[in-house]
Amino acid sequence: MKKILLLCYLILIITAGLFSLPVDPSDEIYRYLDLWRKKGYIVSLPAVRPYPHQVLIKLLGQVENCGNSRARKNARYFLAKLVNRPQVFAVSPYQESFISKAGHYSNTGVDFSADGLLKPWLSISARGGGLLESNSLISEDVLPYGVRLERDMYHHRDQAKIGNFEANPALVSIVAFGTEEFYFQTGFNRTAFGPFLGDSVVVSEDAPHAGHFSLTWNGKKANFTKLLLALTAQTNSGTGVYNQKYLSLTSLDWQFASWGQIGYVGSIVYGGYLDPVYFIPLTDLMYQTLVQGDKSNSHIGLYGSLYLPAYLTWDLIFYADDLHFNDIVTFNWNTRWKFVLQSALSWSPGGRIFKDLGLEYTMVTPYTYTHPAHSYEAVSAEETWLPDTVNYLNYTHAGQNLGVSLPPNSMRLVFKTWLTPSPELDLDLRGSW
Known part of the structure; x- marks a missing residue:
């Protein structure tokens, strides 16, 4: 049983980075947009992130027109994720761990996501699920100086406990109305x-x-x-x-x-x-x-x-x-x-x-x-x-x-x-x- 749990744990570590959403301002798409901004493939980026799908599609189109072959290939990869049929429901694993002399901290869970351009003027991006958080030590004792957790979770008084872990819900979402030029966003993110x-x-x-x-x-x-x-x-x-x-x-x-x-x-x-x-x-x-x-x-x-x-x-x-x-x-x-x-x-x-x-x-x-x-x-x-x-x-x-x-x-x-x-x-x- 322990070997099975260890295998699942390693699979979570390997695959956690394969699933991403625009609602998260630390998503990999923003790192590529920042790189293409520096190389001059994109004219300018809005100051506030996250961006709605309408804006992301416009920016990736600029890279397709102005970027080199490698940049165009990466832009087409992101475009395929954004403009294809809306991903109404998806499941992906997540894992985050820190180890220091003070001890260890980890949270592991499963994300359920909804994401896509529903109409030319309407897009959504949401992620929800549950996280199992190790309660052996509070995170602040283990995290490196100046580092914060990648995921937010709601700590309540009656959370379920499974061994040395506590189960807590985690939810982020955002909805955007408008075009790539003028848009309104609202969410919890x-x-x-x-x-x-x-x-x-x-x-x-x-x-x-x-x-x-x-x-x-x-x-x-x-x-x-x-x-x-x-x-x-x-x-x-x-x-x-x-x-x-x-x-x-x-x-x-x-x-x-x-x-x-x-x-x-x-x-x-x-x-x-x-x-x-x-x-x-x-x-x-x-x-x-x-x-x-x-x-x-x-x-x-x-x-x-x-x-x-x-x-x-x-x-x-x-x-x-x-x-x-x-x-x-x-x-x-x-x-x-x-x-x-x-x-x-x-x-x-x-x-x-x-x-x-x-x-x-x-x-x-x-x-x-x-x-x-x-x-x-x-x-x-x-x-x-x-x-x-x-x-x-x-x-x-x-x-x-x-x-x-x-x-x-x-x-x-x-x-x-x-x-x-x-x-x-x-x-x-x-x-x-």
Whole structure:
């Protein structure tokens, strides 16, 4: 019996990567789109992922028209999965494990998925199922520093236990209405923002799944997105589960030349109420929150890419919480500026074996992503920090950073490479310091 279980376990490991869905922003299709962006086969990519089938089909068509023979072959492979008869029901195994000196952690399960372009203006992508999670140690004790689990699951009080495992449900889904140029998406899924795959500083694809509502205009050389995420709040001391916490985000980017793209992003985190004024598309969120009484946590930032000769690409995001204009113009650097910086230089030849090589640097200044939730009902007029007050203003979701998984006052250097020794084997090697 143990040999049979071990064989099933190995089969799960081998086949887990063979099944993928566009609803997951870490899906392999986004890695190929990023590679083709760097090689110039795609004009521009919308800043917010995941993309609906309508957009993916358009982007893959650009690769078929502009890419080399290898890129066209890969694009046709993805197109065949997207435009064929909708995959109304499919079953696939899943397995994720970590081993460290502290012990081990694993979750194993079966996914049931529904995915496809139902109408030219309607697409769906959903995955649900159950996961058996080892309860020998909590995941945070075993995971490498700055690494989060690939799957989200709902932990409830009455989960079934099977030996050393706990059974928990897991569900993500998204529905898109519209065309490849103008579309609305809603779902419960992970979301990613910006030119960085993996753990990024604005909205990370590694952050837990959340309610997603987005409206996007995907032009030929410019993109505009209005995003609302329904988050989960906790108290100042990190306890409890509370709804009515939101991230509202607006982004606009423009590919001004074949060798460069620049964009602006603004966001606010607020809660305890839902304010319709933040849905207005053509206005500035920071201005709106000042008019509304400045009871939210606002951020602004710039992002962009430079496409250099010899298949080199430089990507950058600068995302700030507190920057004071008077301090900047008077050259006063003795201030508590709160910002994150993410920069990467990559070389992307896109060959048969060697796909991509990159060096990425991330810096998180002190106090970034944090924000006290003051009790406005305090007897004293002073802003009072109370441990049991629900914090709707810090940049977290369900107790985790919504952005990069680094704490304030930290930095990280990542070296990564992507190899494909054979069509059946992808190697993603990385080291971080």
